[in-house]
Amino acid sequence: MRIVFMGTPEFAVPSLKLLVEQNYNIVAVVTQPDRPKGRKKTLTPPPVKEAALSLGLPVLQPERMKSADAVAAVAELRPDLIVTAAYGQILPKGVLDLPRLGCINVHGSLLPKYRGGAPIQRSIMNGESSTGVTIMYMAEGLDTGDMISVVELPITDEDTSGTMFGKLSIAGAELLGRTLPSIIAGEAKAVPQQNELATYAPNLTRADERIDWNKPARAIFNQVRGLSPMAGAFTYLNGEVFKVWACSADDEAGDPASNAPGTVLRADNNGIQVQTGKGVLSLKEIQPAGKKTMNAADWLKGARLEAGTLFGDGGAE
Template identity: 45%
Template sequence: MGTPDFSVGTLEAIIKAGHEVCAVVTQPDKPKGRSKQLQFSPVKEAALAHNLEVLQPEKARDPEFVEKLRRYNADVFVVVAFGQILPKEIIEMPKYGCVNVHASLLPKYRGAAPIQYAVIDGCEYSGVTTMQMNEGLDTGDILMVEKLKLDPKETGGSLFDKLAVVGANLLVKTLVGLKEGSVSPIPQKEEDSTYVKMIKKSMGEIDFNKSAVVIERLIRGLNPWPSAFTYLQGKTFKIWEANCLDDVTDAKVDLSTAKNGEIVALRKNSLVIKTGEGYLEALEVQLEGKKRMDAGSFLRGNNIELGTVFGKEE
């Protein structure tokens, strides 16, 4: 049971390991773009490529769907970012239960967006947990865990790709452990649990009153979606890559009176912005209606002045 790109690697790993996949469950096809043409989920595309049966229930608790699942007599249900809440009768149906692949070190970062928040919060480590599902939201017993150290320039996208591979391999190990009886479920410590909500586009708006460190992590965490942004002369201005600076020796404005969000230095390949603490050096940017580009190319193609302040115009 899975839907997005993150789930595909696990399906492929299960097949490669020689397990019999009797069916694949994914979200219903959704209309996309102006044409409103129905688009298959990445998991459905992968399943069809392997000639596997695909089920797409509108609601997982639908009695007809529940009975159809029962007829497969599956040993285990593997759940990876499926996107629907499973009822108790499905969770308890297979011999080995429902095994979930979750992209965090549970009980930290239960919920919808653990990958992005690991970057946004500046975690040194993230990882994947395989879990015996229960009726709660990511509250089931831990089966296996694998940690991963984040790169200093880790983005939400790069961590997503890494954890998809880690999760696929860990799930295969977990299935072996369950079959052999060598995996012992460990209850989560509720006192250590944290929840993260779904990412919304509005989260990407940069508050230059915050520190450069916090802003730079937001930029990486929301790359590639929904991206961090501000406003430049009434237009949306995305910042895709940046560095943090403690000081700006080449500033051409008075730093003591500069506003947060103000451009205090224009360099050959970057522009430097004052923040609530430190300075943000923007390296890759995108003005509304234009392509992503390095800041040097942007500056050569646009007349940007020192002292310009980013943000919504009052």
Template identity: 50%
Template sequence: MRIIFMGTPEFAVASLDRIVKDGHEVAAVFTQPDRPKGRGYHLTPPPVKVMAQNYGIPVYQPTTLKDEETIQIIKDINPDCIVVVAYGRILPESVLNIPRLGCINVHASLLPKLRGAAPIQWSIINGETETGITTMFMAKGLDTGDMILKAKCDIGPDETFGELHDKLMVMGAETLSKTLTLLEQGKAPREKQDDSLATYAPMIDKNSTLIDWNKSAQEIHNLVRGLNPSPSAYTLFNGLKFKIISSKLHNTESDKTPGSVVSVSEEGFVIACGDGKTLLVKEVQAQGGKKMTAAAYANGHGVNDTTIFGQ
């Protein structure tokens, strides 16, 4: 099939690689513009652009898909199908209607659960034990199109966003490959989504990453692992931002004020939570500092059983 691929981050790279290796003609790749990154703010290309250039595929980086020039470029390429994987832009109806076989999206949740920009993070933050991949025909709404295929996977009790991301990235490529085969054969199923079952996974912002120690140990652990490795959950320590990189549920209870350190050991420090249970903090990063084990931080900065986080 003649395909336009639209995607931007690392999650989309495996899907692009797979459809090229499957023998499809990827006529063009659309991705987000290069962005400044790192301490030097060097202009950095998106991972999908790097992969496309390695394959010699023409790359387009428009700031919008709504202008006539971009729409005409897509029309001139005349794709059978447009594949969209974490592109980061909503496709207008004028683009959705161009390919004869439609626009196919790979979404990292079991739709209609977790529609939106950050389904992997929210599946963990919400304490889900199962998630997966859904491929769908794209429609005007946000992740509302008819579903084609689903693939399920378990979420481990200590699994992090990074780990689940990498697992779903591979699953997404595999599910897309099967979807395109069915599409090409004219056998792709269409299942309408039940909107009454829809939940949402909005973009992660600063408000989403702040730890509320009055919540249960399980809820806080879910937040920490759902934001690991990036952007990380954080609390306040002496009025400064203090990232909690990794944690583990601890099998002890405490009646201390939530956010209080209960004990410190070689494993890290144990903090009291709102439900009377405790959380073992294993890895941290102070504002302006490097990531380190919680035990090393405690030793160097006097964290002890009188310390209170969150203030």
């Protein structure tokens, strides 16, 4: 068995490590190129590359998997099976047709819901009570292939994208370990997706990160959790970006008829209470412009924020 593994972020690392621990023959790891990161734009390898090198595995980093050179490089590896997990690029037909056992993907949602690049974040942002991992055969469409196995996990109010990425990465690796023997033996039972039930989870944009105070407190609460700890949800305060990393929601409090959505109702040791389109959002962890993430109550010790101040006022994209 010659396996090529394709993945990029931390989500994919447990699946790669499981394959090595279970003594599968990984002939190469394909991942995205190193990218600039942080304020200093330091060229940084993706987590899968770091894991692969620590495991002594050869690494390929094509800029575009659809390029003829990239397809040829994978073809030279003569894979029997390609395993992908959050690789970040769509595989062309020339790659999908290479392995005799096909290409399988460890996808972070309960397909056919949340096809696409940001299934975990959007599941939380949309207020789902559960999500999961689906292992599927890859096809030319976007996450449209037949499903092989599924595991479901609950999403609690305490969960963020960060915690769910961790849970699902482990669950996905364990599911992969249980599923591979049947694939290799040719006994896997693949089930076609019900395309009429499909929903999509496109990659996040700047617009997804901006808080709309006209929405209910619960919806903003889900948005904040879904964007933490990656990009973070933001609003504007005095024309400058003001990020919200943690909060709580009370949909029965406040009165949008008396206070415009985005109005600060109170700022004290309990945090910052803001009127929304329905209910009140209490900001717990925040990041004012030019500062580090901090507890809202701690920030208020050295900053003045009066009741009646309006969040979201001003600011340019």
